[in-house]
Amino acid sequence: MKLLALQGFLLIIAxxxxxxxxxxxxxxxxxxxxxxxxxxxxxxxxxxxxxxxSADGVPIIDEPGAALRQWLSGTEARIRWSESTRADWDRRWRPTLAGRFEVSSGQGRVKDPAAFAATGVMLFGDALWPWVDPGNVAPAGEDGPGPGRAVLEEILRRLEQR
Incomplete structure (x- = not known):
């Protein structure tokens, strides 16, 4: 539209x-x-x-299901990250889950780390808390397996019940 206005102005002057x-x-x-x-x-x-x-004059067609398909493919990719390596889990899922837990619990990780960890253990249990705990990131050289989809589902279920 700006280009059309500029062209019109230049046409008037010419x-x-x-x-x-x-x-x-x-x-x-x-x-x-x-x-x-x-x-x-x-x-x-x-x-x-x-x-x-678009710029070449061909209209962009937005199908009704295109946004849903894009969201679904992104979600499937994120689920695959849980089944990947520990490094992928630490890079992609741990910050998201820890942030959601911090917001939902009201416990500030920086304010009181002991209360944050105690609340995490109470909500997730001893088996799941290490996968959410933001302080439990593996060293850079460690590339073990991630927790898998079942652990992710259980963590999300417990966060949802909170």
Whole structure:
């Protein structure tokens, strides 16, 4: 739309300059009217057709299920991270789960680390808390297996019940 406005402005200036250079002042009003009408007609067409297309003029089609399919594929990828390595879990799931736990429990990890850990053990138990605990990140060289989908489901279920 900005390009259309710029082109219209430049067209008006060009038409006025041509009318002055050819010493035909009696056509300046008509030329200015045409120069203004052309961009306005283009703007009207743009607004009425809703042509929110790409730069090459082909309209972008947004299918109703495209957003849902994109969300589903992203979710499936995140679930696969839980079945991957410990490093993937530490990089992708642990910060998300620890942040959600911190918000839902109201226990600030920085304010009182002991209360944060105690609340985590109470909610998740001794088996699941190490997978949520933000302080339990594996050393850089360790690349063991991740906890898997069942552990992720149980952690999410317990967070949801909170």
């Amino acid at each position: 038409v006025e300059m041509v009318a002055v250079l050819v010493h035909q002042q009696h056509i300046m009003l008509w030329a200015a009217g045409v120069a203004v009408a052309v961009p306005l007609a283009g703007l009207r067409r743009l607004l009425t057709t809703g042509d929110a297309g």
